[in-house]
Amino acid sequence: MNHVNYTRIGQAAERRRTVGKTIVYVLLTLWGLIVLFPFYWMLLTSIKSYASYNTEYIPRFFPTSPTLQNYVDSFTAVPLGQYFLNTLIFTVATTAIMLAVIIPAAFAFARLNFRGKNLLFTLFLALMMIPNELVIITNFTTVTDLDLRNTFTGLILPSVTSVFYIYLLKENFAQIPDELYYAAKVDGTSDFKYLCRVMVPICRPTIVTVTILKVIECWNSYVWPRLITDDPAYYLVSNGIQEIRENGFGRENIPAMMAAVVVISVPLIVLFLIFRRQIMAGVARGGTKG
Amino acid sequence: METRNRTAWLYLLPAILFLGVFMIYPLFDVLIYSFEEGYNSAAQTFFGVGGYNYAFVLHDPYFLQALKNTFILVLITVPLSTGLALLISVGLASIKRLRHLFQTVYFLPYVTNTLAVGLVFMILFKKTPYTDGLVNLILNLFGAGSVDWIDGPYWAKMFVLCFYTVWVVMPFKILVLTSALASVDQTYYNAARIDGSTRWRTFSHITLPMISPMLFYLVITGFIGAFKAYSDAVAIFGTNLNAAEMNTIVGYIYDMLYGDSGGFPSYASAAAIILFAIVLTITVINLLVSRRHVHY
Numbered sequence: 001m002n003h004v005n006y007t008r009i010g011q012a013a014e015r016r017r018t019v020g021k022t023i024v025y026v027l028l029t030l031w032g033l034i035v036l037f038p039f040y041w042m043l044l045t046s047i048k049s050y051a052s053y054n055t056e057y058i059p060r061f062f063p064t065s066p067t068l069q070n071y072v073d074s075f076t077a078v079p080l081g082q083y084f085l086n087t088l089i090f091t092v093a094t095t096a097i098m099l100a101v102i103i104p105a106a107f108a109f110a111r112l113n114f115r116g117k118n119l120l121f122t123l124f125l126a127l128m129m130i131p132n133e134l135v136i137i138t139n140f141t142t143v144t145d146l147d148l149r150n151t152f153t154g155l156i157l158p159s160v161t162s163v164f165y166i167y168l169l170k171e172n173f174a175q176i177p178d179e180l181y182y183a184a185k186v187d188g189t190s191d192f193k194y195l196c197r198v199m200v201p202i203c204r205p206t207i208v209t210v211t212i213l214k215v216i217e218c219w220n221s222y223v224w225p226r227l228i229t230d231d232p233a234y235y236l237v238s239n240g241i242q243e244i245r246e247n248g249f250g251r252e253n254i255p256a257m258m259a260a261v262v263v264i265s266v267p268l269i270v271l272f273l274i275f276r277r278q279i280m281a282g283v284a285r286g287g288t289k290g
Numbered sequence: 291m292e293t294r295n296r297t298a299w300l301y302l303l304p305a306i307l308f309l310g311v312f313m314i315y316p317l318f319d320v321l322i323y324s325f326e327e328g329y330n331s332a333a334q335t336f337f338g339v340g341g342y343n344y345a346f347v348l349h350d351p352y353f354l355q356a357l358k359n360t361f362i363l364v365l366i367t368v369p370l371s372t373g374l375a376l377l378i379s380v381g382l383a384s385i386k387r388l389r390h391l392f393q394t395v396y397f398l399p400y401v402t403n404t405l406a407v408g409l410v411f412m413i414l415f416k417k418t419p420y421t422d423g424l425v426n427l428i429l430n431l432f433g434a435g436s437v438d439w440i441d442g443p444y445w446a447k448m449f450v451l452c453f454y455t456v457w458v459v460m461p462f463k464i465l466v467l468t469s470a471l472a473s474v475d476q477t478y479y480n481a482a483r484i485d486g487s488t489r490w491r492t493f494s495h496i497t498l499p500m501i502s503p504m505l506f507y508l509v510i511t512g513f514i515g516a517f518k519a520y521s522d523a524v525a526i527f528g529t530n531l532n533a534a535e536m537n538t539i540v541g542y543i544y545d546m547l548y549g550d551s552g553g554f555p556s557y558a559s560a561a562a563i564i565l566f567a568i569v570l571t572i573t574v575i576n577l578l579v580s581r582r583h584v585h586y
Contacts, residue, residue: 035399038410102305131565161308227548237405265406
């Protein structure tokens with residue numbers, strides 16, 4: 001008699017667990033759909049022709065006569081290629097200069113000993129609390145006064161330092177045992193060579209993380225480029241898409257706009273799918289955009 | 291370590307130079323700007339020192355609108371996104387199959403261009419002569435009437451803005467909470483199970499206290515981030531946010547600085563300092579609250 005009861009209790013518990021699991025999966029799938037749907041919709045709309053999009057009062061969920069014309073249009077009717085190239089130049093240059101600035105700084109904090117080190121480092125940390133909005137006004141005036149509006153120099157210079165990345169890298173550099181440094185010194189290696197040959201390779205994961213985070217930030221930057229460029233020849237993709245929206249294909253050509261949106265979104269999504277692990281680990285450690 | 295001043299400063303020189311020019315100098319400059327009355331950016335002259343810029347900004351209806359919008363946005367999106375992220379992370383922690391797939395999908399909004407994907411949200415909600423938009427059609431399916439979400443009533447627009455903001459900030463929160471949940475020592479759960487603790491009790495007495503530092507970190511960064519909202523609104527309503535009644539404090543600063551209504555760096559500076567004061571106050575309050583409730 002007892003034996004039967006135990007089986008029944010077990011079955012009930014099992015059933016409850018299955019129901020619970022199902023609810024969890026349903027809810028998770030629901031959020032997944034909410035996340036994915038805009039991507040699906042932009043892809044779908046981008047391959048509909050202008051005519052068919054505007055005749056569908058109730059939009060179809062599958063394209064009836066897919067066309068790539070919108071993609072051709074977004075490179076010929078509006079200078080999307082130019083925006084793309086500008087963003088690429090901006091992203092590569094900013095990231096490269098940033099690495100050249102922050103790696104030596106992190107090295108000095110982690111490895112070298114000098115008067116005022118602690119004070120300076122505290123000062124650096126305090127700078128992390130300064131919001132961008134507070135300093136952007138003066139930077140705008142500075143860059144305008146230097147006649148650097150509508151130049152890459154003006155776009156790039158204010159965004160090449162990041163106190164937070166210096167801090168992240170310094171913490172990582174500091175974990176490398178001192179013995180390595182002394183061994184290198186005995187062999188007559190210079191500081192700079194030691195930094196390049198030993199520290200940078202050992203800390204490559206962190207450097208890759210910082211690089212990727214900076215690339216994402218650059219690719220999506222909108223506010224500073226908007227302030228500093230009003231010549232479409234220097235627009236980055238964010239400003240480009242805004243320009244396309246307001247003056248581009250004509251307000252109603254939504255499929256062509258969506259093609260431009262797809263073109264702009266693809267590079268980062270591909271980058272993400274390749275470096276998924278590093279990006280997610282990096283953002284968990286040092287991301288913002290909360 | 292031997293002390294070598296010159297080398298060290300040489301390594302630090304580029305960073306100090308950039309930070310000095312683009313961060314420390316502006317910090318003082320913005321304060322000075324905000325107290326210079328009647329500053330003319332073309333002639334670089336001003337005719338007085340005082341609090342007029344602050345008074346002007348605080349009485350500007352556009353600023354008050356921006357302030358109201360920002361506060362509503364913050365009060366809705368921060369609790370909502372944090373709560374939702376907690377729910378999803380707990381769900382993720384309880385499953386094994388498909389977990390990585392879900393995590394990857396949930397992270398996608400982080401790597402998308404806010405301006406570009408905002409356009410997609412706009413067309414999903416927008417009512418045009420050709421179509422009412424997908425969201426309205428779904429509403430019609432349930433018997434509700436169409437709403438003009440993008441150019442219509444205030445709360446409809448605010449809803450779209452909040453929805454998009456939550457969509458954008460979720461990846462970071464889910465990621466942080468998922469790693470926080472994963473780092474809770476399994477021993478505590480085993481002990482709770484031996485004691486016959488119910489699921490809810492385990493959650494509220496073990497999980498929640500253990501991840502509370504991360505939860506508060508998210509609340510704090512969430513508040514800071516939401517107070518600085520701007521590009522999300524531009525993405526949906528276009529650059530003329532004042533006309534759409536959807537401006538934010540940061541949007542007001544940039545409008546004052548540049549654009550059709552721009553050329554007033556003094557007003558922009560005053561608004562920026564007011565924003566900074568608000569954010570600082572909220573952060574301090576958050577820290578005080580967390581000291582009382584967070585278990586380390």
